[in-house]
Amino acid sequence: MKHLLGICDLSAQEIKTILDHAQMYADGLSSGDYDAQKHKGKIILHLFFENSTRTLTSFEMAAKRLGAEVINWNRETSSLKKGESFMDTIDTLNAMRPDTIVLRHSEYGAPNYIAKRMDCSVINGGDSWREHPTQALLDALTMRQHFGKLDGLTVAIVGDIAHSRVASSNMGLLTKMGANVRVIAPLELMPEKLAAEGVDKFTDLNEGLSGADVVMSIRPQKERMDKVLIHDAAYFNDYGLTHERLAHAKKEAIVLDPGPFIRGLQISDELAEDKTRFLYAPQVANGIPTRMAVLDLLLEG
Numbered sequence: 001m002k003h004l005l006g007i008c009d010l011s012a013q014e015i016k017t018i019l020d021h022a023q024m025y026a027d028g029l030s031s032g033d034y035d036a037q038k039h040k041g042k043i044i045l046h047l048f049f050e051n052s053t054r055t056l057t058s059f060e061m062a063a064k065r066l067g068a069e070v071i072n073w074n075r076e077t078s079s080l081k082k083g084e085s086f087m088d089t090i091d092t093l094n095a096m097r098p099d100t101i102v103l104r105h106s107e108y109g110a111p112n113y114i115a116k117r118m119d120c121s122v123i124n125g126g127d128s129w130r131e132h133p134t135q136a137l138l139d140a141l142t143m144r145q146h147f148g149k150l151d152g153l154t155v156a157i158v159g160d161i162a163h164s165r166v167a168s169s170n171m172g173l174l175t176k177m178g179a180n181v182r183v184i185a186p187l188e189l190m191p192e193k194l195a196a197e198g199v200d201k202f203t204d205l206n207e208g209l210s211g212a213d214v215v216m217s218i219r220p221q222k223e224r225m226d227k228v229l230i231h232d233a234a235y236f237n238d239y240g241l242t243h244e245r246l247a248h249a250k251k252e253a254i255v256l257d258p259g260p261f262i263r264g265l266q267i268s269d270e271l272a273e274d275k276t277r278f279l280y281a282p283q284v285a286n287g288i289p290t291r292m293a294v295l296d297l298l299l300e301g
């Protein structure tokens, strides 16, 4: 594996290899027994053209937990502001020979474009509504830790399916790994064509939740909408997750959210505070071993 650009490029076996490697790092981080200097001397360049809290910080922690150095390139202080083109910025940074680049960009397929121009590995930290592969991997790791498997799980993805790269990558990964996947959204947020075959569409929340093991909430991505597509109070009323709504899913169902999550729009305060059902904190924590695994596999490759 030279790059990680999307789940669409990975086989089920490759996904399993990454998840096994991530689990090894998850165990190592809790016991303290792993090689914390494995990639000493390596330099990872973070090129984030969009805002990020979880993804950027956990990539940085992952690199540092492996002994690597990180440079967080800053769009605001860069020469892009002086009129340099994106392509020339990329060629300039490539000439400095980083060991890996992590890119987040609003353009569809931007990581594939820069992977062709770079000599080093490129990791997609999220592009447009297309793919966010490390998020889907850490979500899968969280589900696998909780249920011991992915095969046969019923996963209901609720929210802005049309504009979400997290929903796209999760549909791709989970169907490849044998899960039953559904998406639940109002028609305005439901794309005509889904990112994966074999995914069922629901517009009614209670129907879509019925029999689900995992409920994954996806934020309405207002910054990607060119007009008002939802009204907050009506959205919460029809698609907001509460304990009452969750009772339609399996008794032991868990709720995940890639974050940032919006209380009172996507999820009630009570459910957001219920650590037995809403596994957001372990999900965020899994970002680090997952990204350590991806960095390790690419730096070694």
Ligand code: NCD
Binding pocket: 054, 055, 126, 132, 135, 165, 166, 218, 219, 221, 258, 259, 260
């Ligand atoms: C998401 C993203 O930016 O794609 N967040 C994340 O990376 N964990 C989802 C979002 O912004 O809603």
